[in-house]
Amino acid sequence: MAHNFKSDVTVDWCPGCGDFGILTSITQALSELNLDPHNVVSVSGIGCSGKTPHYLNIGGIHTLHGRSIPFATGVKLSNPNLKVIVPGGDGDMLGIGAGHFVAEGRRNSGLTIIIFDNEVYGLTKGQAAPTMQLGEKTKGLSRANIFGKVNPIALALASGYSFVARGFSFDMKQLKEIIKTAILHEGSSVIDVLQPCPTYNNINTMDYYRKKVYKLEDDKSWDPVVTGESMDKAIEQFQKAYNKGLEWEERIPTGIFYDNRAIPSFTKRLNEFVPQYFKNPPSDQIVSGVDGFTPVDVVKTFADKTI
């Protein structure tokens, strides 16, 4: 029987929450990829999005606010054979965890980062999140937002992520496909998901987005896949992705902005230095010798320190 990727834990998100669409897209993607449930884990931070691992019937860590990326990186680098999904809020990823978000772009470990982007901090009663527009006044705010917004697509590209996409939680068909492509992508991916918060964000609603979103893939000439064969083409593709990422006011593009398959993953880079890294990763090694003592030959290993 096929594994049910949805756990039996009661989901306690608000009725009408965009998170449901993301959860369903993830479970469908995992089912369609027919992954062994032992080989895929999810690692989240704090907030409504942080509860996602409990709703998935795969191993999961619900970590600290903003720290899902380093926890997830540890999982991935210790056992590179695992697929690691990282659901996180906009505050989690782009506010408190922004430093890790940028650092992971440089690493490209192979995480599938899904940003639940609703522009507010829902669980703490609707404060402005880093993706909220300057001057916007959602109903949870006592005064208009006096911060500018960070652009998740542009930041992901600038940080070096090799796969950057945007989904809309009410278009699960597209989102599921993006998640599948991202999970199979070797490096790290970022999927910014427009996910209305029906309780605290009365501006960026489902209808608001429905009117604005359009799909990049509808333009048949749109080609986000970078193979690395031509440097000029690669630069052009990056620039196009970046420019598309800036579109927001009138129309909002969804789909895959950038899919660079030429940048080596961090695990591949580690494999250059760590013997048999993929075959015998840190998670799978027996550290105890046959006699119960260390198998490390200390005199040989530290010959440079003997006199």
Added chain:
Amino acid sequence: MDLNLTLGGPQGGGIDTSSNMITRAFAAAGYNVFGVREYHSNIKGRHSYNHLRVKEERPRSLKYPVDILIALDPDTIFEHIEDVGEGTKIVYDKQFETSDLASARMIMRDTAKRIKETLQDEKLPLNIKGALQLMQKKGGSPIAVPFNEVVSSAISDGVPTRYFNTLGSAITLAIAGLPSEFGEESIRQVFSAKESVVAENIKVVKAAYEYCNNNKLAGKPIPKLPKKKRFLITGNDGSAIGKLMGGLRFQTYYPITPASDESSILEEHGAISFIENENRSLKDSGIVIVQTEDEISAVTMAQGAAITGARSSTATSGPGFSLMAEGISFAGMDEVPILITLYQRGGPSTGLPTRNGQSDLLFALNTGHGEFPRIVISSGDVEECIYDAMKGLNYAQRYQMPVLHLIDKNLANTSDLVPEIDSKRVKVSQVLATKDSESFRRYNLDTENGISNPGYLGKNIFWMTGDEHDELGHVTEDPDVRDRMMRKRFQKLKTVEDEVPMNDRAVLYGPSDAEITFVTWGSQKGVILDVMEDLKAKKISANLLYIKMFEPFPSEFVSKILKKAKLVIDVESNMLAQAARVIRTNTGINIEKSILKYNGRHITEDELLESAMNIYNNRKEEKLEEVLENGA
């Protein structure tokens, strides 16, 4: 023999290489050398020095005044004006004699002011000559060597200054009476890879010996002792070696003094062997070492790896450790096996970033919000660093909790000759994942010792959350499960107490009955053991209650010793006598006499003996506190 020496010069001027040469030369002749490195938070130019001690048996501490002071720059003479005494030989470049204190811009302003006042009080000129006169008053004898001439006589081309550190070391060896062959041997060891460099430096060594012989500086030849194979390692090395032997597979770090050396050493020696599961054969592999974006990432990334089954660790110092607080709380709550090596330096804040301190004990015992079990251990010498790191990894795995291993900067930068590393002293036991099933409960409550089923992501399906959780790892706020989970987690500390032998928690050195009972932890161990010998020579018996594990605290053992002690003296490198506070909290016993040092420099045998005698002679007083001040 008991030879004490200080070798100083500008940071980046090859002081460490020189010190390495001296150490290796004496080691080649069969002697034991012990040393500490002192330096500024600076890349090039400021005063740095190595304080060394050479003996037939293994030295455990350092001492002032030194027998030889080797100055590779004028600053060294000014900086160490207090460290000379009867018979000290001060070796320096004759050219320094024209230097003024005012032009020694790399001396910290406050230090320069203090030196200036000292010279003015003695009505001496504010220059090298004045400083040397003061040293002569203290019994020192200046030895001016024309560095440039001696080097130039040996080296035809190249910049002579590049060889000044070799020259300084060689002169020291000659004065100490060590035959030239050992100096040459040390050159071959230090510059092993570069043949031409070896040849040139050996010429300089020969010239130095010739100069010393011609100028009647060479000391009476000392005997060659039987040579044994030894490890020349520091505390940083020790911890790295212990982690490798203890099965470390994943180490994270963010650069910080004095912790990052450990991670560099692991990177250099990270190719290791392990046993393949299926056929139990030895395979080659390596450790994954990741330089993270910050210490928050370091402590959480290491946990991610630990959750998949890899033995994981991180190493940091005070400021980075502060950032780790929330992550450590998670490890306590979620029972993640992780070893955190905390290299203590002088705080608070950036404090004295390259100097010694033991001011993070109370913080280590209380890091992180909420109440959770942890193990806190501390090492006191280079060998302990090795075995404690191994044990720390074992504890983390066995008791599924964060283990904090405290090493002070003084110990991190202590170099010692260790005769043997015993790979059979500490077992490395594998904790395998529980066989997976639909009903796997990572946090099962039906456990007497508090230790739940081990499980690893990739092998078992389970959940974890920083929230209070049920047996499966899902969020719960149920009051009953909360109570039971809290008790289950803390039950593990009782299990630690049941299983860990007392020798690994606290040790009493010396006679069980003594006139003085010292109490300490960390790197003061060696210097106290030496002072105990000095006291014995004065017919005063002393023992040492040495604490290695602060959580769970060996209350009964400590209490028993302190209750029957006659005069208890607490010795620590901090201002608040933190270990004494921990003792009071756990046993109700107040220690009223203490010797403390918080100027960031290592405690030396002479100053500790003097203060111990002061307290001993005034032991009728209710409360006494001595503050030590040695060190440039």
